[in-house]
Amino acid sequence: MASQEKTKLVLLACGSFNPITNMHLRMFELARDHFEDTGRYRVVKGIISPVGDGYKKKGLIGACHRLEMARLATENSDWITVNDWESQQSEWVETAKVVRHHHAELISSEDNSNDDVDTVRCGKRRKLEQNKSICQSSYINTNADTPQLKLLCGADVLESFGVPNLWKPEDIEEIVGKYGVVCITRCGSDAEKFINQSDVLYEHRKNIHVVREWVTNEISATHVRRALRRGQSVRYLLPDPVVRYIQDHSLYSAESEQKNADVILAPLQRYTSTN
């Protein structure tokens, strides 16, 4: 039997990143340490996917700025990247679709890198194509070569699965069942309790990795925006280039916080109207 190869892992974080903070960046580092400590994984990439303007969240400033701030924040990271596919779509995109898109990208880039290999690896390539057609509810990628993709988030996202009309049940099933979730939390027990109280989450509990953050670092973007509105310093809460960018462009004012104030959040709009 072949020796246990490490599973390659890619972590995808979706969210407003309005603005990106050191806490968001910490999530990636914590998740990577968690998986690599097991000795069974190698985290090869992190992807930050800011939500599109179509999400219509109150106070959500333009995606072009949020993308640029995320890029500035990850300038000196050798593994965390920013992806604009989601924010470039004309309408809001369900998280499950974003995950699916990035997973497909991973598979096709594996295929492309396999194009010019010798015949020895042909067997592996055939296996990849077989994997693609495996039915929806099974785990993906037993082939150690193709990275797994997991959704990285905070406990608040996990708990948002319970908010009516915010998520489609089949999307939750797909995200936790087919891909997997890495949940960073201060208080592991709340996340675990929530998983226990949800049948679909409980069923896929092996695929939900709860990572406890011992260094309390709750830099909420809401607080950051409030401080900025009041002319207070946010130095050392966000990376310096992001602080400068915000100052240079005078982002985050009382006015920007009122954006979308009277508009319904896209998922609620979409799912409520189809009921």
Add this chain to the structure above:
Amino acid sequence: MARLALQSSDWVSVDDWESQQADWTETVVTMRYHYGHIAAQYHHSKDPPTNEQPASDVPQLKLLCGADFMDTFKVPGLWMDDHVEEVVGRFGLVCVSRGSLQPDRAIHESDLLSRHRQSIFLVREWVHNEISATEIRRALRRGHSVKYLLPDSVIDYIREHNLYTQDSEMKNKDVKLRPLAMQAIQD
């Protein structure tokens, strides 16, 4: 590491006077030194003091601290009463806390601190950001990432010099804290 961390700050600087002293120095001694230094610089840069330029033009010096610092005043033998009187009464404290009642309680429970309530400024930090150096050292010992908790330049420095290991954490393990040792000698 402090210098590296503050390279990009245009107003916060690092001073090594205290660390250069042969023995541990009481906080009040450090404050007296810095106040003397500030006052001297201030007068040097101005014309000789006259009636129109009273001493109150010299900037005030205050001690900046966190909530846990307020609790140290109650540790037996750690502070001399007249030192607390001078640090809090003559100079003043600026205490940054998470918004808990901890500093208020510390003031309330001390007659000395309560007397000087007016020179203790409590600053509430609503963004919870308790990056404890103890946790940082723990993470480093275990080979975990501390990126985004410390400036990159400080992380690089720590790696280059291999600071914070099992060994370094054991330093002074069986030694008494100097202020307590000094107090014991004086008793």
